[in-house]
Amino acid sequence: xxxxxxxxxxVYYVYLLPFLLFRCSYPPINDYSFSETKELQxxxxxxxxxxxxxxxxxxxxxxxxxxxxxGDLISVYDADSQRLLMHGASNGEGENELLAPVALxxxxxxxxxxxxxxxxxRQFKYDLGEIMKNGxxxxxxxxxxxxxxxxxxxxxxxxxxxxxxxxxDKEGHFMFFDxxxxxxxKLGEFEKMDVRGDDIPDMIYGLIWKGKYAVNKSRKLxxxxxxxxxxxxxxxxxxxxxxxxxxxxxxxxxxxFDGQNVIKKGERKIHYGSxxxxxxxxYALYSGEGYDNDYxxxxxxxxxxxxxxxxxxxxxxxxxxxSDFCIDEExxxxxxxxxxxxxxxxxxxx
Numbered sequence: 175x176x177x178x179x180x181x182x183x184x185v186y187y188v189y190l191l192p193f194l195l196f197r198c199s200y201p202p203i204n205d206y207s208f209s210e211t212k213e214l215q216x217x218x219x220x221x222x223x224x225x226x227x228x229x230x231x232x233x234x235x236x237x238x239x240x241x242x243x244x245g246d247l248i249s250v251y252d253a254d255s256q257r258l259l260m261h262g263a264s265n266g267e268g269e270n271e272l273l274a275p276v277a278l279x280x281x282x283x284x285x286x287x288x289x290x291x292x293x294x295x296r297q298f299k300y301d302l303g304e305i306m307k308n309g310x311x312x313x314x315x316x317x318x319x320x321x322x323x324x325x326x327x328x329x330x331x332x333x334x335x336x337x338x339x340x341x342x343d344k345e346g347h348f349m350f351f352d353x354x355x356x357x358x359x360k361l362g363e364f365e366k367m368d369v370r371g372d373d374i375p376d377m378i379y380g381l382i383w384k385g386k387y388a389v390n391k392s393r394k395l396x397x398x399x400x401x402x403x404x405x406x407x408x409x410x411x412x413x414x415x416x417x418x419x420x421x422x423x424x425x426x427x428x429x430x431f432d433g434q435n436v437i438k439k440g441e442r443k444i445h446y447g448s449x450x451x452x453x454x455x456x457y458a459l460y461s462g463e464g465y466d467n468d469y470x471x472x473x474x475x476x477x478x479x480x481x482x483x484x485x486x487x488x489x490x491x492x493x494x495x496x497s498d499f500c501i502d503e504e505x506x507x508x509x510x511x512x513x514x515x516x517x518x519x520x521x522x523x524x
Contacts, residue, residue: 262311342380362413399446
């Protein structure tokens with residue numbers, strides 16, 4: 175029997191803010207200070223206003239920007255000239271259209287990017303070389319997702335036809351599936367928490383521990399930044415917790431389940447809203463604000479930087495809000511977008 179309708183709707187409305195957690199097997203790092211704090215000034219650019227810019231990442235010198243609601247949903251910019259090169263992929267149910275693009279993953283080695291459509295329950299692959307050659311944005315591969323009923327986000331291609339996604343399943347934090355959409359394995363159990371009221375169904379237990387994920391395939395690591403806690407976790411590819419970093423107090427929220435909704439009580443605020451990785455560092459967007467907007471994204475004005483030993487390297491203070499960002503280490507820049515405003519693509523010089 176499927177989940178009740180209101181539970182399904184709750185899961186859908188958090189599509190833009192996924193996820194989960196685990197039992198800690200290593201002692202957390204307790205010193206909350208960063209080695210340096212730096213204020214960053216910005217300027218904006220755009221030659222074509224899409225509106226509702228939601229996701230951003232970078233391949234070579236190209237910026238990929240994904241919008242969520244109106245017009246053409248994918249835009250490609252030249253990062254240096256700040257010029258729009260092309261846009262496409264309109265909102266709709268057609269072959270090359272998107273309904274709800276909720277996650278963006280870039281593979282810089284193969285020069286391609288992937289967009290997970292939460293409504294179509296498919297992952298679409300776009301070859302940047304073909305896009306630039308043909309002058310239009312068209313999908314090259316559509317990847318079927320499992321029909322297991324799990325909440326899935328993001329979806330990461332690991333190679334050899336195997337994909338990794340994260341679910342809310344109590345005993346299946348990481349789920350692996352093949353190119354036919356068949357589940358080949360689930361790993362990892364969520365950290366247990368005392369819950370008042372009814373028992374939370376296993377399928378949505380991970381709503382207790384929502385967060386954002388990034389994957390460093392060369393290091394074989396999954397990084398999670400938590401929405402409700404000042405916490406960053408490092409996992410291996412088998413869902414084992416390797417390191418747990420706190421950047422603030424560790425007070426736990428009270429969790430209740432009324433038979434339909436997971437309810438969190440306490441001094442609740444948004445902590446991390448996005449996380450990105452490079453070969454050298456982990457970057458996490460920090461908000462620190464309350465739940466005071468009507469969207470399921472929460473912009474912030476701080477980016478916290480960690481190395482892979484778990485050290486707090488830098489705290490960047492931004493002069494404008496961003497809801498997603500990407501890092502250009504070679505060009506010493508951060509690019510950002512803000513879904514909750516009319517701000518165009520924003521550039522911060524490091």
